Amino acid sequence: MKLIGDGISKRYFRKTKKANYFYAVQKTDIEIKEGNITVITGRSGSGKSTLLNMLAGLLEPTEGKVYFDDRDIYSMSDKELSILRNENVGVIPQGQTGLSSLTVMENVVLPYYMYKKGENIEKRAEELLETVGMAELSNAYPTELSGGENRRAAIARALIQDPGIILADEPTGDLDDENTRIVLELLRKTADSGKAVLLVTHENEAVNYADIVYKMDGGVLTV
Amino acid sequence: MTKRLMFKNIVKRSGRSLALMILSAFLSFSVFGGYIAITSMQNGLNSLESRLGADIIAVPDKAAHDIEAILIQGTPGYFYMDKSNMEKIKQIEGVEAVSPQYFLASLSAGCCSVPVQVIGFEPETDFSIQPWIKESYGANLGTDELLAGANINTDVGENLKFYNHICKVVGKLEKTGTELDNAVYTNGSTVKALMSAAKETGVGVLEKNDPEKLISSVLIKVKDGYDIDSISDNINIHIRHVTAVRTQNMIEGLSQSLMGISGMTKVLMAAVWILSLVIMAIAFSMIINERKREFAVLRVIGASRRTLAVTVLSEAAVIGLAGGLTGVIAGFLILFPFEGVLTDKFGMPYLAPNISNIISAALIAVISSVIAGSLTSAFSAARISRIDTGLILREGN
Amino acid sequence: MNKKISVTDIMIVLLSVILAAGIPFFFHACGAKEDGTFMNCHSAQQVIFGLACVMMIISFAHLGAGSAKMKTGISIALIPLEIYTALIPETVIKMCMMADMRCQAVMKPATIIICILMLIVTISDIVYQKKRGNINDEKADV
Structure with a gap:
């Protein structure tokens, strides 16, 4: 499975400056390959999250196309695209993203039950929580967890559907060194199991785990 | 699972759900209570008319x-x-x-x-x-x-x-x-x-x-x-030494006060409805703002825009249903056992409608409260379905 | 999970207070006759008031009790009281003659409704305490 950004850019309008629009992401070609960790580093505001959201099917590019295994994802209906994301793309968003009404376990299995019924997915969820070191906290609520624990739960949630592509936006943001290491090792393992991993971060630690490293600055992606 | 998520959302945020439920309860109570009270008085009046049974009653001066x-x-x-x-x-x-x-x-x-x-x-x-x-x-x-x-x-x-x-x-x-x-x-x-x-x-x-x-x-x-x-x-x-009284004249006074009472009830009902609907619409739109991040996450894990809207609508409908039932139950507990007090306060003949009328009034009251819940959240649901996921997840930190 | 005070605790206290405080002030029976003597319903009112006070004290004991077993016991004790109190107007003590008199129109329905609500809450409390007791037992096993 692979994800290709073909000449994608994102332009936003603004009123105050001389030019009435600016590019958050300049025209960019990118390919996320399976078995690899692709890392994009850059300062905040450099456009890397925008790029990730376009690749995730959450933000339609101004120009260019995003292909998932040769299918132009933005030509699909919202429902088709949603199902595609649900089944094939595990997104780990920035910040705390556990749904506060649900326990860790319920959060992790939520993507599965979004379009399916029955089948005991809880067993797989338990294994995943075991892998991320959260087995004992499966009945806790997100508000009772630390930042690192929440992030690890989000990783387990991203993996529950066994997606071919993982898109992680600042997965180690505001985590301590120990938790940063745990999270990055988890992503490395995931890539080694044959998945395509994109990691967007402003920290340099991630580079040590990467196969391909890009740098993003002012909306321009460079190797 | 989305159903379970909906119920857990309602239960986990019980304070807020309760407040909205109470508002919906007012809605259904006003419909149910208003209908029952007015119909009972109308019934009482009809019953009085048929019971008097004479055109004229002659009494001593x-x-x-x-x-x-x-x-x-x-x-x-x-x-x-x-x-x-x-x-x-x-x-x-x-x-x-x-x-x-x-x-x-x-x-x-x-x-x-x-x-x-x-x-x-x-x-x-x-x-x-x-x-x-x-x-x-x-x-x-x-x-x-x-x-x-x-x-x-x-x-x-x-x-x-x-x-x-x-x-x-x-x-x-x-x-x-x-x-x-x-x-x-x-x-x-x-x-x-x-x-x-x-x-x-x-x-x-x-x-x-x-x-x-x-x-x-x-x-x-x-x-x-x-x-x-x-x-x-x-x-x-x-x-x-004999005065003749037309029975119709006796009833006329009552039927005029019934018109007054039912007019007042309608005004009161309208006030309750307008007030509650406005509060509910504001409440839902505030709730949606507060929960933007949650909806963005749902979007990230594969919820379609439609699913988001349905989630918002169905949460509101369930709250409307619970509130509607509460209002009707309260109506049953107040209107029927305390009929004597109502009769006394209104000074009108008061005869409760038959059971099938009561049940249909209860149904209409509950349904209207469900519809009110869905309507007041419809705008918020529409807004949430146009959510800009990327933006919300970034600003949420 | 092991909250000491639950919704049912509060509801039981609230309802018993409403009954005990409401009977003499809001839901009272018919007043004195012209000659100053009282009708039957007045004694019914006083019996209900007495029972409501007893239930109120018991409900506070329920609120203060710690273990699920103790709360269950207190709830079980409340049930016959609630039923008996509901039966006082008319069944135990005959009341006034006209349906539009105060004891018939106000005191009787108010007493019966509050007692029935209390009964429902008490039974739900017993169910809830049973659940809570089981959870605690499991914890004790670990």
């Missing part, structure tokens, strides 16, 4: 207010005139039927010291009370037997004592929702015996008169094709 007090306000009373007046009325052209009634107010009945209205009628000529009696009591009334109105708290077979004269309750009458429920009914001979007993205990009016020669009122039925007003005028002009 000065008793025109007393008859209204007895029949409409339920204040026990008595007044008498000479029996010969009935014969005179009968002679007037256009009068189809006449029947006398006898009123007596007890001083005390049984254990409890409340005056009870005794109404006597002549079974041979009566056309107003007997049709009603037939609904619940088949046989004819014997001597010293009486029928109790629905509001009299007594059982069939019990004895009631009026002026030391013992009568047996042989039946209870169907509820009419009017003051007629507060009276007991006997035939002419029994009521005359009671009047004699009252005379012995020293009831002023009766002292100088022979109960056998007295009647209280004459119910008059007018022949088809004759004008009720002119006959009543005829009675007033030609028969001395």
